Amino acid sequence: MRAEPEPEPKPDSAVVRDALGVGVAVGLSGFAFGVTSAGAGLTVLQTCALSLLVFTGASQFALVGALAAGGNPLTAAAGAFFLGVRNAFYGLRLSQLLALPRFVRPFAAHWVIDETTAVTLAQPTRRSARLGFTVTGLSLYVLWNLTTLLGGLGAEAIGDTDVWGLDAASPAVFLALLAPMLRTTMERAVGGLAVVLALGLLPVLPAGVPVLVAALAAPAVLYVQGRRTRNTVTEEAR
């Protein structure tokens, strides 16, 4: 057992600056969510409830998108839920880094999302990880909810949101989250197959269902790849 070299501590001001950079930039895009949600026919109250209670952007956009397309509410919720499952795996990584007391966890859990995880994982010490998580979470939560309200109220004033190109905001958010995930051939294969399934099944299946079927691209590609690996192993064994 070799002793780990002590990581170089980072000044608190630098941690706060990084955290606020992410929190403010992403927090402001709550405006796009507010407008999209109101444009999808949700009330301002429903729109704000989503940002306050769900607080994971991709799932919120997915839900209002499915509802706007006329999807069944439970199918829409299922799509949003499956997208949110990734946060459980973020929590696994974060719980080791943050080492939170038990009574704090139910409160901290609400802030376990893409952005807080990214900032926390980038920190060298436990102290800066905790600071980064808290500052990112707090600034993002406050701003995201504030701009959601403004977007929801503004949508009525804006009128036809499509004229302003705001219907492109939601897919752009998904693309921005997706881009850093497409590192290997396997990830690209999953993405490509999911696109084909989603678009191919769209005209024939009820709204919201094609996305759920497209999710099966993940286990499908894993299975094919697993079989290939096994075949190579048996070939080599001969």
Add this chain to the structure above:
Amino acid sequence: MSVWIAIGATAVGCYLVKLLGLLVPAGALERPLVKRLAALLPVALLAALTAQQTFSTGQELMLDARGAGLAAAALALVLRAPFLVVVGAAVIVTAGVRAIGG
């Protein structure tokens, strides 16, 4: 009312998976297959959602100004632009193409 049901189900479900991650002991979900599936599931969902919201309206496939907007977002991502710029580029280009009559 059904919208509230969808909101409630999503809120409860999303909160519980976040909490689960913080509560389960490390190693419980550390099986390689589970980890790989967990990494690939968002890829499939995000790719499907991006394609659907760019190239369809309701149950019809269509190519319109949003395609140009997403191309602009993709370019911004390649240039390593910040999140807000990526979303802004998609919105502005989509609006611009529509204004020209695309």
